[in-house]
Amino acid sequence: xxxxxxxxxxxxxxxxxxxxxxxxxxxxxxxxxxxxxxxxxxxxxxxxxxxxxxxxxxxxxxxxxxxxxxxxxxxxxxxxxxxxxxxxxxxxxxxxxxxxxxxxxxxxxxxxxxxxxxxxxxxxxxxxxxxxxxxxxxxxxxxxxxxxxxxxxxxxxxxxxxxxxxxxxxxxxxxxxxxxxxxxxxxxxxxxxxxxxxxxxxxxxxxxxxxxxxxxxxxxxxxxxxxxxxxxxxxxxxxxxxxxxxxxxxxxxxxxxxxxxxxxxxxxxxxxxxxxxxxxxxxxxxxxxxxxxxxxxxxxxxxxxxxxxxxxxxxxxxxxxxxxxxxxxxxxxxxxxxxxxxxxxxxxxxxxxxxxxxxxxxxxxxxxxxxxxxxxxxxxxxxxxxxxxxxxxxxxxxxxxxxxxxxxxxxxxxxxxxxxxxxxxxxxxxxxxxxxxxxxxxxxxxxxxxxxxxxxxxx
Amino acid sequence: xxxxxxxxxxxxxxxxxxxxxxxxxxxxxxxxxxxxxxxxxxxxxxxxxxxxxxxxxxxxxxxxxxxxxxxxxxxxxxxxxxxxxxxxxxxxxxxxxxxxxxxxxxxxxxxxxxxxxxxxxxxxxxxxxxxxxxxxxxxxxxxxxxxxxxxxxxxxxxxxxxxxxxxxxxxxxxxxxxxxxxxxxxxxxxxxxxxxxxxxxxxxxxxxxxxxxxxxxxxxxxxxxxxxxxxxxxxxxxxxxxxxxxxxxxxxxxxxxxxxxxxxxxxxxxxxxxxxxxxxxxxxxxxxxxxxxxxxxxxxxxxxxxxxxxxxxxxxxxxxxxxxxxxxxxxxxxxxxxxxxxxxxxxxxxxxxxxxxxxxxxxxxxxxxxxxxxxxxxxxxxxxxxxxxxxxxxxxxxxxxxxxxxxxxxxxxxxxxxxxxxxxxxxxxxxxxxxxxxxxxxxxxxxxxxxxxx
Numbered sequence: 081x082x083x084x085x086x087x088x089x090x091x092x093x094x095x096x097x098x099x100x101x102x103x104x105x106x107x108x109x110x111x112x113x114x115x116x117x118x119x120x121x122x123x124x125x126x127x128x129x130x131x132x133x134x135x136x137x138x139x140x141x142x143x144x145x146x147x148x149x150x151x152x153x154x155x156x157x158x159x160x161x162x163x164x165x166x167x168x169x170x171x172x173x174x175x176x177x178x179x180x181x182x183x184x185x186x187x188x189x190x191x192x193x194x195x196x197x198x199x200x201x202x203x204x205x206x207x208x209x210x211x212x213x214x215x216x217x218x219x220x221x222x223x224x225x226x227x228x229x230x231x232x233x234x235x236x237x238x239x240x241x242x243x244x245x246x247x248x249x250x251x252x253x254x255x256x257x258x259x260x261x262x263x264x265x266x267x268x269x270x271x272x273x274x275x276x277x278x279x280x281x282x283x284x285x286x287x288x289x290x291x292x293x294x295x296x297x298x299x300x301x302x303x304x305x306x307x308x309x310x311x312x313x314x315x316x317x318x319x320x321x322x323x324x325x326x327x328x329x330x331x332x333x334x335x336x337x338x339x340x341x342x343x344x345x346x347x348x349x350x351x352x353x354x355x356x357x358x359x360x361x362x363x364x365x366x367x368x369x370x371x372x373x374x375x376x377x378x379x380x381x382x383x384x385x386x387x388x389x390x391x392x393x394x395x396x397x398x399x400x401x402x403x404x405x406x407x408x409x410x411x412x413x414x415x416x417x418x419x420x421x422x423x424x425x426x427x428x429x430x431x432x433x434x435x436x437x438x439x440x441x442x443x444x445x446x447x448x449x450x451x452x453x454x455x456x457x458x459x460x461x462x463x464x465x466x467x468x469x470x471x472x473x474x475x476x477x478x479x480x481x482x483x484x485x486x487x488x489x490x491x492x493x494x495x496x497x498x499x500x501x502x503x504x505x506x507x508x509x510x511x512x513x514x515x516x517x518x519x520x521x522x523x524x525x526x527x528x529x530x531x532x533x534x535x536x537x538x539x
Numbered sequence: 540x541x542x543x544x545x546x547x548x549x550x551x552x553x554x555x556x557x558x559x560x561x562x563x564x565x566x567x568x569x570x571x572x573x574x575x576x577x578x579x580x581x582x583x584x585x586x587x588x589x590x591x592x593x594x595x596x597x598x599x600x601x602x603x604x605x606x607x608x609x610x611x612x613x614x615x616x617x618x619x620x621x622x623x624x625x626x627x628x629x630x631x632x633x634x635x636x637x638x639x640x641x642x643x644x645x646x647x648x649x650x651x652x653x654x655x656x657x658x659x660x661x662x663x664x665x666x667x668x669x670x671x672x673x674x675x676x677x678x679x680x681x682x683x684x685x686x687x688x689x690x691x692x693x694x695x696x697x698x699x700x701x702x703x704x705x706x707x708x709x710x711x712x713x714x715x716x717x718x719x720x721x722x723x724x725x726x727x728x729x730x731x732x733x734x735x736x737x738x739x740x741x742x743x744x745x746x747x748x749x750x751x752x753x754x755x756x757x758x759x760x761x762x763x764x765x766x767x768x769x770x771x772x773x774x775x776x777x778x779x780x781x782x783x784x785x786x787x788x789x790x791x792x793x794x795x796x797x798x799x800x801x802x803x804x805x806x807x808x809x810x811x812x813x814x815x816x817x818x819x820x821x822x823x824x825x826x827x828x829x830x831x832x833x834x835x836x837x838x839x840x841x842x843x844x845x846x847x848x849x850x851x852x853x854x855x856x857x858x859x860x861x862x863x864x865x866x867x868x869x870x871x872x873x874x875x876x877x878x879x880x881x882x883x884x885x886x887x888x889x890x891x892x893x894x895x896x897x898x899x900x901x902x903x904x905x906x907x908x909x910x911x912x913x914x915x916x917x918x919x920x921x922x923x924x925x926x927x928x929x930x931x932x933x934x935x936x937x938x939x940x941x942x943x944x945x946x947x948x949x950x951x952x953x954x955x956x957x958x959x960x961x962x963x964x965x966x967x968x969x970x971x972x973x974x975x976x977x978x979x980x981x982x983x984x985x986x987x988x989x990x991x992x993x
Contacts, residue, residue: 117846137767137769146592146614150957151958153618153624154618167593168593174847175594187604187605188611223633
């Protein structure tokens with residue numbers, strides 16, 4: 081009943097009547113002028129119970145840590161590899177923000193990864209890994225273990241014309257591989273290239289009751305307006321059961337903790353209680369030899385340390401919206417709603433109980449996501465299913481803080497593969513369920529588009 | 540890492556000669572582009588061992604790779620003690636460049652013949668107060684400097700009724716009681732240099748006296764056992780002895796009412812160099828040289844000033860181009876900080892700090908409070924007060940005794956192998972520590988009696 085009333089309120093409340101509440105409820109913070117580049121790293125210590133301070137510090141230290149190859153004098157931070165992409169969380173999430181797509185085929189992937197799979201499913205309904213390379217290409221190997229190979233991007237461009245005649249160049253990546261160490265890739269290979277997303281606000285999103293998210297899907301379907309978000313159902317390794325997917329570009333992770341464990345395993349080769357086995361496909365003999373060494377310690381990150389990393393992610397404050405009384409921003413906000421953007425990019429959600437960090441409970445938040453999968457059309461498709469997400473579906477990414485993206489990271493790459501170089505390009509890539517909103521934006525006057533973009537940059 | 544036969548295999552296995560070939564798109568009905576498999580002709584590589592934070596590494600890695608298309612910088616990461624163990628177990632043949640703030644390691648590796656001679660730009664070789672920051676023989680070169688000073692919360696300091704601190708001794712004001720953090724040398728990596736900044740800047744006995752007086756305002760809690768500045772940023776603490784690069788805008792408090800962080804370099808403080816060197820057994824010596832030349836170049840030195848990096852350059856001309864910098868390590872009158880001296884006695888200093896300042900801390904603070912009360916109530920004269928303070932700030936090892944090579948050796952930090960536990964302290968060391976404790980206890984007892992007699 082509560083959920084139904086909540087969803088109804090989202091549909092009925094006129095956009096401009098929405099209160100100017102902090103983006104992350106009590107877990108919001110305005111960026112310090114002149115220090116916007118640090119906006120995604122802020123912790124509201126006064127909201128964290130004192131007994132948890134050392135754990136948050138520990139989690140921050142581990143998140144910032146560059147990991148070490150075993151054996152080491154420091155076993156707590158050892159376990160990088162045998163194969164890996166990058167040695168630190170911050171390698172791909174600089175400033176806790178977004179990774180960057182390489183600008184040319186000569187450039188290495190330093191802030192993104194390539195998921196690999198072949199037709200079929202794994203034992204839990206997830207993607208079936210490529211038999212020789214696993215579910216993610218790892219460029220590097222520790223000494224004695226070859227890196228799996230290097231992926232690169234070639235960019236193809238085309239021009240879109242807006243209704244007022246303005247031309248916008250869009251670029252689309254084509255993936256290539258070189259230095260493959262274990263022979264050709266599977267003939268049925270499916271790939272998905274993904275930049276790392278920002279990491280703040282995850283606790284608040286995890287605290288949104290599942291029933292509320294499912295109710296949003298139901299409401300969208302009932303509205304029959306061409307938008308019908310679909311929840312992903314994924315494997316929750318800790319609870320040993322299927323669960324709602326909330327995190328990742330295809331909502332393929334159920335919890336922040338599992339998302340972190342997945343990144344530790346996939347990107348850095350660090351085992352945990354959720355991913356206890358090193359990623360060594362049988363054909364990779366040197367990798368397997370490392371795996372078999374009796375003195376290797378698994379899991380390489382302790383349960384307590386993984387908990388601390390998770391708590392640190394929960395403790396990160398959400399950057400609050402700025403310039404909310406600016407007339408242009410207000411106009412843009414109205415256009416955001418009338419164009420239909422807010423159907424998927426839900427401005428308001430409410431959190432439920434959250435025992436891990438009770439300060440996150442009962443918050444009204446403005447993440448601009450429904451956490452649901454939407455068909456975004458063939459232009460954005462990766463053609464690679466991920467649990468119940470098909471090759472054209474992507475989770476609605478949260479927009480809170482998106483206006484600070486350029487201040488935090490020295491690039492403006494948006495969308496799952498970083499192809500969009502600014503907000504307007506990102507909008508123009510919307511297809512499928514996003515097509516109506518995209519066309520509404522295409523029809524806008526230059527002034528209206530500027531207002532819309534001003535609103536987004538104020539988030 | 541060496542394998543069991545000692546064979547080193549650094550090169551990534553490459554399948555060159557594969558045809559550029561279209562793969563199979565597969566999957567959903569997307570018009571996804573087919574993938575290609577390409578050869579990697581001309582790829583070069585440099586393997587770098589470092590302990591720098593990721594923000595710094597990534598900035599220089601990207602800049603070098605962009606300036607040298609096709610070259611890849613491969614990063615291995617270890618803290619200094621771990622790195623030395625690794626390098627002495629065959630790692631020197633697995634890396635090209637060692638790039639890190641660990642002066643002892645560079646000195647040891649040079650002495651062991653593990654470093655190749657550099658030919659750096661002479662303009663990059665600076666000296667602070669006549670003390671060279673790079674190896675005079677050219678086996679390792681300074682890359683950047685870490686400056687030591689005081690981080691403080693201006694609002695919190697103001698609330699204490701004090702002016703902003705300018706020198707170490709300012710932190711000994713009784714109004715700071717319980718509001719200062721002082722990293723413990725045996726617990727925080729940068730703390731030994733921090734302590735030496737005071738000891739070398741003020742002299743051994745005056746330096747210890749200042750450290751002891753500041754310690755009266757510290758609680759030696761978790762904040763003194765970590766490098767974090769959160770407690771100062773939040774205003775829970777008013778000031779902290781710190782390295783400059785820890786004070787970033789991100790450490791400012793989310794609550795504007797709590798103020799922001801500021802940092803000041805005391806007049807005589809340490810600017811400690813970090814270095815870069817090429818392995819004598821580098822698998823990729825040409826790219827190694829190119830990487831080192833890049834790090835020491837003026838453009839790279841300018842990058843040290845970027846907000847995400849926040850380090851002090853070693854090229855003097857960068858300071859001339861940036862008069863706004865508060866740090867002026869090459870200015871006349873600065874301390875000729877001697878890191879070799881720090882390394883030689885850091886075990887001794889850490890042990891003394893623990894025995895003289897940390898262990899009797901609760902009792903010492905009570906006596907300092909009693910001194911303050913007596914002074915406030917105008918009990919006793921200046922001479923008696925000075926006598927009591929001298930007892931509270933005395934160090935069990937005097938200037939002459941601390942020079943003893945045997946004593947320093949007795950407390951030297953051992954080099955450990957992975958999995959090897961800390962060795963049990965020798966009986967001789969335990970006996971010396973017991974003597975220090977007895978002497979410290981006697982001084983505190985005397986101070987208490989004098990206070991009670993006021």
